[in-house]
Amino acid sequence: MPEENEFYDWLSATARGHGYASDAALAEALELQQSTVSRWRKGTRPHITHLVKLGRLFRMSIEPMLVLTGHVPHDLLGNAEPPAPPTSPTVREIQEAPLPDNIKGVLLQYWDQRLNEEQARVGELLEVFKSADGSALTPAATADAFALASSDLPQHFADAMREAAHVLESVGRRTRRTGVTR
The missing domain is CATH 1.10.260.40 (lambda repressor-like DNA-binding domains)
Known part of the structure; x- marks a missing residue:
């Protein structure tokens, strides 16, 4: 091997x-x-x-x-080289920046940590929204979503949470009005 x-x-x-x-x-x-x-x-x-x-x-x-x-x-x-792993624009920008390698390493590590944190948050959100059983958020799930959104998270995350909660609440109102679930 x-x-x-x-x-x-x-x-x-x-x-x-x-x-x-x-x-x-x-x-x-x-x-x-x-x-x-x-x-x-x-x-x-x-x-x-x-x-x-x-x-x-x-x-x-x-x-x-x-x-x-x-x-x-x-x-x-013959030529069976594996393709290069996908590189995000941010990683490419860091790699190509005219900076010392140790600074690039720090920036790449920071970027990896941010991605991991955001992926974990999205996973938590998915669980909260899955608990809404496709209709509307329950009061407890809404409280959980707003707790996530109002904690010391970046503004973009809080905005996304509020928008998602708004969409789910709208779907819930339509469902209650029409009695139809999607």
């Missing part, structure tokens, strides 16, 4: 670029156990059926992954 974690390093960067911030999030998207993805980090070679799932999820051919995992020798497939 190539370098012990070469595949996982590529997978981790690619998964993060696609919005999967953790092994658990990636495993859920692949409909696998988290322990399966975690074993890949430790050097276990993924089964080919798992590579097919990854290819579908990332919309790419599995040939580069076959080479990265050691299933197939590089020379057998």
Whole structure:
């Protein structure tokens, strides 16, 4: 097998670029156990059926992954280099900035932390809104949503929460008026 974690390093960067911030999030998207993805980090070679799932999820051919995992020798497939992980405009801007590498590292770490925080908040919001059973927020769920929105969160998050609560309340009023749920 190539370098012990070469595949996982590529997978981790690619998964993060696609919005999967953790092994658990990636495993859920692949409909696998988290322990399966975690074993890949430790050097276990993924089964080919798992590579097919990854290819579908990332919309790419599995040939580069076959080479990265050691299933197939590089020379057998010719140019089977894995695609570069997706790079956000912000990351690209940081990478291309005329700054010392250590400052770029600090900025990239800060950006990763912000993304992780925001992904966690969106996950919390999804849970609050899922509890609204598709109609309108219950008083308790509304209180939870406004508690999230009014905590010391960035203004953009609070605005998004208020807008989402407004939309859900409008749907609830229509549902109560017409008796029809969507």
